[in-house]
Amino acid sequence: MSEVLVLIDHAEGAVRKPTYELLTIAKRLGEPSAVFIGPAGQASDVAEKVKAYGAEKVYVVDDSQIKGYLVAPKAEALQQLAEKTSPAAILIPSSAEGKEVAARLSIKLESGLITDAVDVQEGPVTTQSVFAGSYTVTAKVIHGTPIITVKPNSAAPEESAGAGTVEEFEVTVSDAAKAAQIVASQPRKATGRPELTEAAIVVSGGRGTGGNFEPVENLADAIGGAVGASRAAVDSGWIPHTFQIGQTGKTVSPQLYIATGISGAIQHRAGMQTSKTIVAVNKDEEAPIFELVDFGVVGDLHTVLPALTDEVTKRKG
Amino acid sequence: MNIVVCVKYVPDATADRQFESDNTVDRVGVDGLLSELDEYAVEQALQLKEKAGDDTKVTALCVGPEKAVDAVRKALQMGADEGVLVTDEAIAGSDAAATSLVLAKAVEKAGADSKVDLVLCGMSSTDGAMSVVPAMLAERLNLPQVTLASVVETQGDQVRVKRDGDTATEVIGATMPLVLSVTDQSGEARYPSFKGIMAAKKKPLETWSLGDLGVDAGQVGLDAAWTAVEETTARPPRTAGEVVKDEDGSGATALAEFLASKKFI
Numbered sequence: 061m062s063e064v065l066v067l068i069d070h071a072e073g074a075v076r077k078p079t080y081e082l083l084t085i086a087k088r089l090g091e092p093s094a095v096f097i098g099p100a101g102q103a104s105d106v107a108e109k110v111k112a113y114g115a116e117k118v119y120v121v122d123d124s125q126i127k128g129y130l131v132a133p134k135a136e137a138l139q140q141l142a143e144k145t146s147p148a149a150i151l152i153p154s155s156a157e158g159k160e161v162a163a164r165l166s167i168k169l170e171s172g173l174i175t176d177a178v179d180v181q182e183g184p185v186t187t188q189s190v191f192a193g194s195y196t197v198t199a200k201v202i203h204g205t206p207i208i209t210v211k212p213n214s215a216a217p218e219e220s221a222g223a224g225t226v227e228e229f230e231v232t233v234s235d236a237a238k239a240a241q242i243v244a245s246q247p248r249k250a251t252g253r254p255e256l257t258e259a260a261i262v263v264s265g266g267r268g269t270g271g272n273f274e275p276v277e278n279l280a281d282a283i284g285g286a287v288g289a290s291r292a293a294v295d296s297g298w299i300p301h302t303f304q305i306g307q308t309g310k311t312v313s314p315q316l317y318i319a320t321g322i323s324g325a326i327q328h329r330a331g332m333q334t335s336k337t338i339v340a341v342n343k344d345e346e347a348p349i350f351e352l353v354d355f356g357v358v359g360d361l362h363t364v365l366p367a368l369t370d371e372v373t374k375r376k377g
Numbered sequence: 378m379n380i381v382v383c384v385k386y387v388p389d390a391t392a393d394r395q396f397e398s399d400n401t402v403d404r405v406g407v408d409g410l411l412s413e414l415d416e417y418a419v420e421q422a423l424q425l426k427e428k429a430g431d432d433t434k435v436t437a438l439c440v441g442p443e444k445a446v447d448a449v450r451k452a453l454q455m456g457a458d459e460g461v462l463v464t465d466e467a468i469a470g471s472d473a474a475a476t477s478l479v480l481a482k483a484v485e486k487a488g489a490d491s492k493v494d495l496v497l498c499g500m501s502s503t504d505g506a507m508s509v510v511p512a513m514l515a516e517r518l519n520l521p522q523v524t525l526a527s528v529v530e531t532q533g534d535q536v537r538v539k540r541d542g543d544t545a546t547e548v549i550g551a552t553m554p555l556v557l558s559v560t561d562q563s564g565e566a567r568y569p570s571f572k573g574i575m576a577a578k579k580k581p582l583e584t585w586s587l588g589d590l591g592v593d594a595g596q597v598g599l600d601a602a603w604t605a606v607e608e609t610t611a612r613p614p615r616t617a618g619e620v621v622k623d624e625d626g627s628g629a630t631a632l633a634e635f636l637a638s639k640k641f642i
Binding site: 071080105109112130131132135155156157160162163164166167168171172173174175176185189190191192193194195196197198199200201202203204236239240241242243244245246247248261283300301302307308314315316326327330333337339341350351352353354355356357358359360363364365367368371372375376 | 390391394396400414425426432473474477478501503504505506507508509510511512513515516517519520521522523524525527537541542544545547548549550551552553555560561562572588597602603604606607608609610611612614615617620621622623626628629630631632635636637639641642
């Protein structure tokens with residue numbers, strides 16, 4: 061069986077959940093080989109984690125020489141690895157950075173790129189959700205090595221023991237790839253809540269919060285969800301842009317999406333329409349969000365959410 | 378400074394967007410316009426020009442069908458100095474990789490007399506929404522890319538941007554020439570003024586074909602695409618579920634019942 065390269069999504073060596081989803085998908089297509097571009101010192105820890113999800117090989121690219129140079133060196137590393145291994149496919153997490161690595165790689169390898177897949181099956185045949193979720197598209201790469209970026213929550217991670225053989229891989233990075241550099245970085249403050257794009261439950265607030273996100277945050281904490289926001293709330297300066305869900309923010313596809321005080325404009329729908337179950341609380345019964353919901357409450361979020369939070373706490377307690 | 382800003386002509390997101398029988402996006406039967414997110418790139422280019430205060434030139438570049446000239450015209454009305462539409466029947470159905478090839482050749486041609494210092498793009502189109510063309514274009518031009526900027530500052534050939542990365546807020550430094558993409562946080566795009574609309578009519582607007590760029594028709598279009606759509610299916614509209622009115626706390630109770638029935642709590 062051919063290898064399938066999976067680029068490990070990690071923060072300083074801490075492997076993130078989409079990696080396991082990608083490894084699970086990779087098993088459908090061939091033999092999963094995980095690619096770790098990061099500090100060499102973390103490699104053995106990372107290898108232990110990914111081998112539990114079926115990684116047969118773990119290629120380690122020490123990033124000490126390329127850290128901070130954005131995506132170009134990573135694309136060069138994957139290119140060299142692809143030339144060495146002739147993989148059946150290359151799977152990359154659909155983050156902003158992942159998509160840019162994939163884009164550069166696609167041109168380097170003269171290979172087709174499919175982004176934002178929500179499912180990948182044998183072939184590989186991908187499924188994407190387009191036009192703000194109003195169409196489902198299946199597609200294939202027909203030239204070169206299929207390069208596919210996969211959205212979080214596209215597969216349930218399945219544990220399966222792989223050999224996890226670690227192989228150091230030396231890359232040659234061009235000077236051109238080091239032409240743009242991160243000169244300062246302020247890691248986002250940990251909220252203690254799940255990462256928005258990976259969360260199983262998302263509670264989001266919009267204009268209807270009036271700038272008070274406390275009821276939204278309290279419900280999110282009670283139910284174990286992440287907090288999101290509409291563009292209206294972000295533009296009003298009530299909450300940072302990193303919480304924005306929609307066309308120009310994050311796209312989420314959780315098991316449960318709770319929209320509160322959000323009318324449901326097309327730009328917002330683009331970021332949440334593929335959620336499995338959608339629930340809304342809004343004062344305006346004409347709000348378009350109610351056209352999408354599995355369950356809706358016409359009411360004031362400032363009274364409904366605290367009561368719901370109490371109820372959730374009681375039932376969980 | 379020589380700035381090229383890439384603008385895309387897209388189907389109006391508020392219209393009923395659809396696919397053609399060959400599974401390409403219907404770009405002719407639906408009203409189109411300059412992609413909203415590219416307006417921020419035009420705005421940024423104009424702001425950089427205003428700050429530089431010298432003989433900075435802003436060229437709006439578009440690849441698309443003949444109708445796409447509307448997108449170029451809008452950029453000229455906003456204040457771009459020159460416009461270029463690359464249009465050719467052979468381009469229809471091109472994927473992102475082929476589009477980036479045409480754009481790269483057009484940027485090279487636009488820089489034939491005086492090198493292009495900055496290629497500006499929006500963060501994403503509002504139709505395909507892949508967000509990969511800036512990176513592909515940078516790769517083809519062998520330039521660095523600095524993407525998703527919310528604040529842009531330049532000093533001579535040095536560029537500094539601030540952006541909200543996936544895990545951190547970052548400041549990135551690079552040297553021109555480069556490809557830069559900006560987000561909708563980078564500054565509200567201006568509306569064309571009446572004066573701007575009148576002035577746009579006298580601005581140079583060229584139409585280039587693939588031949589003008591030295592691109593072979595066989596390198597672009599649907600047949601040359603590296604990816605193929607197998608099927609497009611209109612998603613059945615979500616059927617609205619139960620909606621209840623909250624009266625004296627009944628809403629929260631009903632919602633809790635629903636969440637419990639779905640095993641969320």
